[in-house]
Amino acid sequence: xxxxxxxxxxLVGPVPGVNPRAGRPWPAYRADMVKIGYKLAAEGFGPAxxxxxxxxxxxxxxxxxxxxxxxHPWLDVQGHSPFAWSVLGAIAQGTERIGLATGVTCPFVRxxxxxxxxxxxxxxxxxxxxxxxGIGAGERLNEHxxxxxxxxxxxxxxxxxxxxxIIRLLWEGGYQSYEGQYLDLEDARIFDLPETxxxxxxxxxxxxxxxxxxxxxxxxxxxxxxxDLVSEYRRLGGxxxxxxxxxxxxxxxxxxxxxxxxxxxxxxxxxxxxxxxLPNPVNFEAASExxxxxxxxxxxxxxxxxxAHVETVRPFVxxxxxxxxxxxxxxxxxxxxxVFESELGPRLRExxxxxxxN
Numbered sequence: 354x355x356x357x358x359x360x361x362x363x364l365v366g367p368v369p370g371v372n373p374r375a376g377r378p379w380p381a382y383r384a385d386m387v388k389i390g391y392k393l394a395a396e397g398f399g400p401a402x403x404x405x406x407x408x409x410x411x412x413x414x415x416x417x418x419x420x421x422x423x424x425h426p427w428l429d430v431q432g433h434s435p436f437a438w439s440v441l442g443a444i445a446q447g448t449e450r451i452g453l454a455t456g457v458t459c460p461f462v463r464x465x466x467x468x469x470x471x472x473x474x475x476x477x478x479x480x481x482x483x484x485x486x487g488i489g490a491g492e493r494l495n496e497h498x499x500x501x502x503x504x505x506x507x508x509x510x511x512x513x514x515x516x517x518x519i520i521r522l523l524w525e526g527g528y529q530s531y532e533g534q535y536l537d538l539e540d541a542r543i544f545d546l547p548e549t550x551x552x553x554x555x556x557x558x559x560x561x562x563x564x565x566x567x568x569x570x571x572x573x574x575x576x577x578x579x580x581d582l583v584s585e586y587r588r589l590g591g592x593x594x595x596x597x598x599x600x601x602x603x604x605x606x607x608x609x610x611x612x613x614x615x616x617x618x619x620x621x622x623x624x625x626x627x628x629x630x631l632p633n634p635v636n637f638e639a640a641s642e643x644x645x646x647x648x649x650x651x652x653x654x655x656x657x658x659x660x661a662h663v664e665t666v667r668p669f670v671x672x673x674x675x676x677x678x679x680x681x682x683x684x685x686x687x688x689x690x691x692v693f694e695s696e697l698g699p700r701l702r703e704x705x706x707x708x709x710x711n
Contacts, residue, residue: 396426419456459491489556567591607656
């Protein structure tokens with residue numbers, strides 16, 4: 354199945370007029386500016402609070418929100434993991450213009466791609482076309498729960514490819530069947546389809562997954578400011594948006610930011626080979642036992658220093674990412690929204706037009 358050209362669906366920037374929730378104009382915005390998103394940490398907050406944070410992000414001027422799609426949190430202390438698709442439906446109905454995205458969902462093992470195709474189509478309709486489907490090969494933490502095991506890397510990439518083909522097929526309309534090496538579809542039809550299907554951003558970390566993103570996706574998703582990855586994606590014909598995810602921890606004091614990030618997010622310092630393979634929060638507790646607060650402070654921009662937070666985002670823009678989601682690991686979401694609206698957001702938009710990697 355040939356890769357379709359990116360058609361511009363999904364994430365949009367602020368529209369002219371007045372922000373109905375804040376009673377003031379949306380921030381100044383140009384189409385060539387990097388789009389700044391907010392990562393909704395579904396492992397750290399319940400469903401109603403996630404919806405409220407999405408509304409608050411819209412009022413603060415963020416361009417889009419991403420939500421993680423987990424069955425388990427990374428650590429027990431995080432204490433949450435609601436069903437992302439229900440939360441997305443509520444956000445779609447509770448917001449006016451902010452883009453929505455999964456960041457990211459695995460469309461096989463725990464799910465079947467037919468279910469993700471149906472879910473994404475529904476959210477696209479509820480949000481009037483503001484939804485982007487971010488998909489990837491998943492983590493054992495979430496996928497092992499249905500008792501089907503967790504495939505090796507090479508098989509996961511093949512299953513991701515087949516999943517994308519199934520999703521595309523169903524979005525063409527009508528009854529469809531598919532027989533793959535790992536996944537099948539039997540006489541299935543999605544009855545409620547948007548006029549324009551959602552854009553699909555495919556998570557990539559190397560040449561193999563970048564190839565899948567370029568061939569079968571509409572965009573690229575990554576968690577590192579890897580210019581080589583963007584270049585490879587574009588070399589292979591990828592011409593859609595490039596999504597990056599930048600972690601930081603804002604708080605009024607550096608100490609408070611470090612403590613919050615260490616308590617809830619030290620697992621993120623274990624590295625992807627660990628993060629993708631451990632099965633339960635208790636395993637992440639053990640794997641991160643020796644990570645110190647000073648390790649967190651060295652890895653992340655922490656505290657009230659906005660210069661440091663801007664410098665966390667800059668490498669993504671310079672690497673060629675045109676959408677960057679901020680994952681705030683600090684203890685005060687509302688304080689962060691206030692700071693973003695008044696100071697940080699305008700400064701991030703001054704980083705300049707999104708770079709074009711060759």
